[in-house]
Amino acid sequence: IIVIFGPHVGITDLGQIGKYNRSGQAATSTACGAVIGALNACLSSDGAATTSEGMEYDMQMNEIKQEFAPHAERISTSEDPMASAAYQAYEMVKDRMMKIVNTKFGSGKLVLIGGIQINMPHPELEDHFLPMMFEVRQEGQPTLDLMQFFFDSSTQQDLKVSPWASTSAQREVFTWLSWSPPAFSPVFLSMQRYFPGALPGRAAHERSLKIAERFGFTADNTILGTSVCPDEINNESLDLPVLMQDHWGEVFPMGGISGAPFAGKTGFKAFSSH
Numbered sequence: 565i566i567v568i569f570g571p572h573v574g575i576t577d578l579g580q581i582g583k584y585n586r587s588g589q590a591a592t593s594t595a596c597g598a599v600i601g602a603l604n605a606c607l608s609s610d611g612a613a614t615t616s617e618g619m620e621y622d623m624q625m626n627e628i629k630q631e632f633a634p635h636a637e638r639i640s641t642s643e644d645p646m647a648s649a650a651y652q653a654y655e656m657v658k659d660r661m662m663k664i665v666n667t668k669f670g671s672g673k674l675v676l677i678g679g680i681q682i683n684m685p686h687p688e689l690e691d692h693f694l695p696m697m698f699e700v701r702q703e704g705q706p707t708l709d710l711m712q713f714f715f716d717s718s719t720q721q722d723l724k725v726s727p728w729a730s731t732s733a734q735r736e737v738f739t740w741l742s743w744s745p746p747a748f749s750p751v752f753l754s755m756q757r758y759f760p761g762a763l764p765g766r767a768a769h770e771r772s773l774k775i776a777e778r779f780g781f782t783a784d785n786t787i788l789g790t791s792v793c794p795d796e797i798n799n800e801s802l803d804l805p806v807l808m809q810d811h812w813g814e815v816f817p818m819g820g821i822s823g824a825p826f827a828g829k830t831g832f833k834a835f836s837s838h
Contacts, residue, residue, distance in 0.1 A: 566675040566677070568677045568678075568792070569677070569790070569823060572650075573682060578751070585685065587686065598822045599628065603636055606633045650759075653822055657825070658696075663829075664832045675701075677697065678695075678698075680694040681793075682694060683798070690742075690802045691798075693764075694759045694762040695711065698772065713775050714761075714771060768804050788808055790805045790815055791825040
């Protein structure tokens with residue numbers, strides 16, 4: 565089983581975090597709308613974050629508000645609240661995912677790939693993915709942390725520890741392929757500042773694919789689970805979850821708005837038995 569999970573965040577060609585210019589719209593709109601809406605509700609003075617009115621008709625949004633309420637003030641005073649909200653959303657999604665997954669489905673392995681989907685200005689640039697978790701789990705075996713395969717200095721520069729590598733040969737190749745923005749463009753500078761280490765979806769897919777194959781994963785013996793926000797901008801042909809689905813085949817969607825795995829323990833149990 566392979567599961568990819570995480571929230572998403574938009575970025576404009578001017579480098580503004582939390583905004584995205586959707587096809588057919590004259591102006592930018594929020595992305596992720598659920599995360600930003602929950603944050604704004606928590607910061608409002610009308611108590612919208614904790615009200616139970618109409619909760620039965622908007623259960624996912626109400627849960628997101630409850631998750632964000634303890635962190636809203638801190639996020640609002642950060643350097644870039646929208647970037648901070650994306651990281652907090654990741655912690656929310658990851659926490660829920662860790663509480664529902666298990667390895668009791670047999671002798672097979674469970675790969676968990678977590679991170680933040682970055683919706684780049686469309687259609688000029690391809691969406692990126694910031695890897696934040698890459699683990700292999702198996703019943704009765706120690707968990708293997710594979711994050712070094714994303715950030716090994718010999719293969720993928722980690723801008724968190726090597727900011728001088730922002731215009732490395734690797735980055736220049738991504739730009740030459742039109743996968744990443746040109747160095748020192750507003751969108752590049754913003755992404756480097758707030759999401760260092762983000763990779764084009766195609767690069768993240770190929771890297772994770774090669775590693776998964778070393779552990780015996782094939783399209784014939786693997787089922788993919790996704791927990792990403794159902795926003796249409798996360799379903800472009802070169803987005804990492806879509807690339808993974810195209811390769812691995814069958815997919816079990818677990819995510820609701822914000823990317824949280826609202827399918828829960830019951831959903832994972834059903835999924836892992838398939």
